[in-house]
Amino acid sequence: GAVVSQHPSRVICKSGTSVKIECRSLDFQATTMFWYRQFPKKSLMLMATSNEGSKATYEQGVEKDKFLINHASLTLSTLTVTSAHPEDSSFYICSAKGTSGTREQYFGPGTRLTVT
Amino acid sequence: KNQVEQSPQSLIILEGKNCTLQCNYTVSPFSNLRWYKQDTGRGPVSLTIMTFSENTKSNGRYTATLDADTKQSSLHITASQLSDSASYICVVTFSGGYNKLIFGAGTRLAVHP
Numbered sequence: 001g002a003v004v005s006q007h008p009s010r011v012i013c014k015s016g017t018s019v020k021i022e023c024r025s026l027d028f029q030a031t032t033m034f035w036y037r038q039f040p041k042k043s044l045m046l047m048a049t050s051n052e053g054s055k056a057t058y059e060q061g062v063e064k065d066k067f068l069i070n071h072a073s074l075t076l077s078t079l080t081v082t083s084a085h086p087e088d089s090s091f092y093i094c095s096a097k098g099t100s101g102t103r104e105q106y107f108g109p110g111t112r113l114t115v116t
Numbered sequence: 117k118n119q120v121e122q123s124p125q126s127l128i129i130l131e132g133k134n135c136t137l138q139c140n141y142t143v144s145p146f147s148n149l150r151w152y153k154q155d156t157g158r159g160p161v162s163l164t165i166m167t168f169s170e171n172t173k174s175n176g177r178y179t180a181t182l183d184a185d186t187k188q189s190s191l192h193i194t195a196s197q198l199s200d201s202a203s204y205i206c207v208v209t210f211s212g213g214y215n216k217l218i219f220g221a222g223t224r225l226a227v228h229p
Binding site for chain 2: 004006041042043044045046091093095104105106107108109110112
């Protein structure tokens, strides 16, 4: 089956610093990747949609300068949280949609970000 | 407004028992409905996916049903195991806008020995 990985799985950073999260599709090409945020005991909230080679589309209320997304290749998208604040602490999950077949979305295992 | 509502919010059952989780949606136009299992601290894993023409879909001890007329779905878990403890999320694809996924809030299931 299709596998999506995220790195790191956990990260702790200090306020004011930036942190980068990688999302990779390991065995398929993904023209579209999605970034979600999940608060404790809540469901996933779509932050942005990224298409390979073009600018990401952000959902209403998500600051594009705060959450930088780069979809550099058909297998890699990155989310950079800039000038992190404690309220950015959350669980970030990516998903990738394949270029063929059912075009199912496959989710990564998530990254737990803690900003101190 | 496109929404997905799940019930109950949380559920505790004893190992070996069956349970049924509910999902009601108002998403239109509708492409498909998925049930995901999400373990704590992990990403969602797909259990079933159904289009509007499908009434039931099974995956091992998981059986999902869909009534597209009443816009209701259920996920039935048979002979529960401790490893079934997780959140179960109902997700409906909104086909009117780039196939956007509309997530329910999930049902947190705890299976006790």
